[in-house]
Amino acid sequence: MDLLTALLGNLAQGFGVAMTPVNLGLCLVGCLLGTLVGVLPGIGPTATIAMLMPITFYLEPTGALIMLAGVFYGSQYGGSTTAILVNLPGESSSVVTCLDGHAMARQGRAGAALAIAALASLFAGTVTTLAIAIGGPAIASVALLFQSPDYVAVMVLGLVAAIVLAHGSLVKAMAMIVLGVFVGLIGTDVTTGEQRFTFGIDDLFDGVGFVPVAMGLFGLSEIMLNLEARAQNGGLARLRDRLWPSREDFRRATPATVRGTLLGIAMGILPGGGSTIPSFASYSLEKKLARDPSRFGQGAVEGVAGPEAANNAGAQAGFIPMLALGIPPNAIMALLVGALMIHGIQPGPQIIARQPELFWGLVVSMWIGNLMLVVLNLPLIGLWVRLIQMPYRYLFPAIIVFCCIGVYSLRNSMMEVVFMAMAGVAGYVLRKLGCEPAPLLLGLILGPMLEENFRRSLAVSGGDYMIFLQRPISATLLAAAVLLLVFVLLPGVRRQRELLRE
Amino acid sequence: MRKTDLVLGAVVLCMAASPTLAQGSGAGWPVKPMRLVMPNAPGTGTDTLGRIVAQYLGEELGQQLVVDNRAGAGGVLGMNIGRNAAPDGYTLIYSSPPALTVAPFVQKQQPFDPMKDFAYISTIGITPNVLIVNASLGVKSVVDLIELARAKKGALNMSSSGNGSQSHLAGALLQNIGRFESLHVPFKGGGAVPSVMSGESHWSINPAPSSLGLIRAGKVVALAHTLPRRTPLLPDMPSIAESIPKYNYSAWNGIIAPAKTPQPILDRLHKALVATMARAEVKAAFAAQATEIVVSTPAEFRALVQETIASNIKLVKALGLQVD
Numbered sequence: 074m075d076l077l078t079a080l081l082g083n084l085a086q087g088f089g090v091a092m093t094p095v096n097l098g099l100c101l102v103g104c105l106l107g108t109l110v111g112v113l114p115g116i117g118p119t120a121t122i123a124m125l126m127p128i129t130f131y132l133e134p135t136g137a138l139i140m141l142a143g144v145f146y147g148s149q150y151g152g153s154t155t156a157i158l159v160n161l162p163g164e165s166s167s168v169v170t171c172l173d174g175h176a177m178a179r180q181g182r183a184g185a186a187l188a189i190a191a192l193a194s195l196f197a198g199t200v201t202t203l204a205i206a207i208g209g210p211a212i213a214s215v216a217l218l219f220q221s222p223d224y225v226a227v228m229v230l231g232l233v234a235a236i237v238l239a240h241g242s243l244v245k246a247m248a249m250i251v252l253g254v255f256v257g258l259i260g261t262d263v264t265t266g267e268q269r270f271t272f273g274i275d276d277l278f279d280g281v282g283f284v285p286v287a288m289g290l291f292g293l294s295e296i297m298l299n300l301e302a303r304a305q306n307g308g309l310a311r312l313r314d315r316l317w318p319s320r321e322d323f324r325r326a327t328p329a330t331v332r333g334t335l336l337g338i339a340m341g342i343l344p345g346g347g348s349t350i351p352s353f354a355s356y357s358l359e360k361k362l363a364r365d366p367s368r369f370g371q372g373a374v375e376g377v378a379g380p381e382a383a384n385n386a387g388a389q390a391g392f393i394p395m396l397a398l399g400i401p402p403n404a405i406m407a408l409l410v411g412a413l414m415i416h417g418i419q420p421g422p423q424i425i426a427r428q429p430e431l432f433w434g435l436v437v438s439m440w441i442g443n444l445m446l447v448v449l450n451l452p453l454i455g456l457w458v459r460l461i462q463m464p465y466r467y468l469f470p471a472i473i474v475f476c477c478i479g480v481y482s483l484r485n486s487m488m489e490v491v492f493m494a495m496a497g498v499a500g501y502v503l504r505k506l507g508c509e510p511a512p513l514l515l516g517l518i519l520g521p522m523l524e525e526n527f528r529r530s531l532a533v534s535g536g537d538y539m540i541f542l543q544r545p546i547s548a549t550l551l552a553a554a555v556l557l558l559v560f561v562l563l564p565g566v567r568r569q570r571e572l573l574r575e
Numbered sequence: 576m577r578k579t580d581l582v583l584g585a586v587v588l589c590m591a592a593s594p595t596l597a598q599g600s601g602a603g604w605p606v607k608p609m610r611l612v613m614p615n616a617p618g619t620g621t622d623t624l625g626r627i628v629a630q631y632l633g634e635e636l637g638q639q640l641v642v643d644n645r646a647g648a649g650g651v652l653g654m655n656i657g658r659n660a661a662p663d664g665y666t667l668i669y670s671s672p673p674a675l676t677v678a679p680f681v682q683k684q685q686p687f688d689p690m691k692d693f694a695y696i697s698t699i700g701i702t703p704n705v706l707i708v709n710a711s712l713g714v715k716s717v718v719d720l721i722e723l724a725r726a727k728k729g730a731l732n733m734s735s736s737g738n739g740s741q742s743h744l745a746g747a748l749l750q751n752i753g754r755f756e757s758l759h760v761p762f763k764g765g766g767a768v769p770s771v772m773s774g775e776s777h778w779s780i781n782p783a784p785s786s787l788g789l790i791r792a793g794k795v796v797a798l799a800h801t802l803p804r805r806t807p808l809l810p811d812m813p814s815i816a817e818s819i820p821k822y823n824y825s826a827w828n829g830i831i832a833p834a835k836t837p838q839p840i841l842d843r844l845h846k847a848l849v850a851t852m853a854r855a856e857v858k859a860a861f862a863a864q865a866t867e868i869v870v871s872t873p874a875e876f877r878a879l880v881q882e883t884i885a886s887n888i889k890l891v892k893a894l895g896l897q898v899d
Contacts, residue, residue, distance in 0.1 A: 119617055119618070120617065120644075122617070123617035123618070123622070123626075123642070123644065126623075126626050127626055127629070127630040130627075130630060130856070130860070217769065217772060217773045218773070219773075220770075220773055220775040221775060261648075261649075261738075263737065263738070263761055263762075263763050264738075264761060265738065266681065266737075266738030266739060266896055273683070275647060275648040275651055275652050275655070275686070276647060276648075276652065278647060278648035278649070278651075278652075279646070279647050279648065398769075398772075398788075398789070398794075399788030399789060400765065400768070400769050400789075401618070401765060404616060404617065404618045405618070406618075407618030407619070407765065408617055408618040410618075411618060411620070411622070411623035411864075414623070414784060414863050414864055415623065415627065415860050415863055415864070416863065417859070417862075417863040418863075419787055419788040419791070420788055421787075421788020421789055421791065421792050421794075422788070422789070422792035422794060423788070423791060423792050424788075484644070484645070484646060484647065485643060485644060485645055486645070486647070486652075525763060529760055529761075529762075532758060532760060533732060533758070533760060533775060533776070
């Protein structure tokens, strides 16, 4: 009872702060900018927030944070739009949305996919906001239980689960993961500082970025395949029936959304978690749980709802360690910490007690912002769908120009654009060979993290491999990975399962 | 209403790189927006300091000063872009020890010459690094830590934010002067401080802003900071030098320009930068980032860089970081 009264009191305080005209306006500005940044491929929230920081010198800290936060979660909404319509991930977290979202668009169900993505994001945003309000500090301390061996186990589980990402041959999927891990090896060795596969090129010292590779593999290769197919019609995706999802869509999407949200919160609070890995994880989970996994990649609505919920939940859950511990789990949160510190506010365990209006104001504003985003986005769906009916000769050059600008702005580097072009060609060849790009991308993300944590674990344990089995978290996760692997690899088990179903 | 005005004002200030403001600046410079090359990624501590300086230095000069993030290769990418830029006063470079005094000396071929390739304008501030230990270790002072580390013979781990980072070199210097050894556990990004909190590693030296919140909440224990003297920013904290004389690892920050930038422009930049750092808003913003404002003459700055290079090269060699 007491807890509930306290919570209601806190939320009331938060509404008081977030509903002032100035803060509502800032929230709207942030969400609008975020949507824009999300829709424009490659231009990410990190660069945008960095550029906006000087403006916040002149704002109240709460208003500043509300606006910058809006840019961040707004971009999660916008990112799915181009992923669904033109197979171009606007944000790295929307890569998975391409798989089934774009397939739906090709079947003329772009409107339904966009609506499901927006609604799943709203649900995830609401639940995550509540989770922050109720258990923020407690949840944050869970993140601290994770040490290097536990991260290793999480990544191993992730890589094993990634095999189910592919809807083609198992061998090809594994080959793609390994290829991704190899690409991830490029750069400076974290442990020794040695250069690997950099050929003395400065731009390779920090490795190959995820975003240019993702945009090349998905977006550019898609354009090449489309040009080759010489489709006669004017647009990419046609509108067949209504814009709104069907009852059947909702029935399939709802449980996926709930699972995606929980996954997103759990993984978003971990350092390095962010919103990309949860979206991959959610897709794998949905495919694993599906009665008919073959629908995935062919326009399964769960493959849109789950990952979209997961990336939004992951993005917002990142605020928990940032605010409650002062530990930014990703670059965007680090920027927000910097913005707060300019105002003399030190994020950390005392922030809720010392700056209640800031904390609760932000929490409530995130919920309001999510609502705004859906209200903004739903009417736009019709417009977006019409936009992609433009003839190829206008649409494709425009997309490529935006891609180049966006990718350049990541590190203000021409090399990123070159990487994207190379990835585009590679993506075209791979897809011609029937290899899926998604597992490659997962290998690229998880590989370097896996290696770093693996070697750190062994350094700390003095080379004793038992460290992975001694810690309860890592032991449990590794056991789960082994089970999953057995399940996937034993054809007998699979066949029996299929027999049982019939 | 006041708030709205402030917002509008801010938007106008930031969006309008209005050349009309530049009138009366004399000598025809600066007549267009300038850039500050930042060899670090957005969200890093130096990036935040750089954005504060860029905002107010831009106001001081009547031109917009845009922060241009060029992170990569330990800062070498950004330093090279700055070095090769036209020396016309429109490109400035933010400099701190890792990019200027460490990164060029760990590459196979030295990519640039810190002393010859740049014109020095002024330092802007010094950020203390803070030595933190895991709270359950029961260590209360620098001497305690050294004794415990010696007793455990290398079983204590030191986390850092990467090979050749300030956090690594500051810790290596402590081991060097304090004559003890700890296993080095490098992290990418910001993992060093959380790992001390969770107990995976035992101690670490990091820029003050990244650990102050946790120190104040008692989640990690701060033993001392790395400046050679006490600092008003951390009034209750002793300096490491009080326990180990000669210890000094200061992280200065400064603004430099390409080498051939005309002297009159450099003079004006120096004057404007000193005026910027004296502004109340800048003082408050730097204090919030736990950074002391320190300005210097170009000659003093140059000497400081030379000194830092000498001591860092010694450390880099001792650690075997030099790839040759």
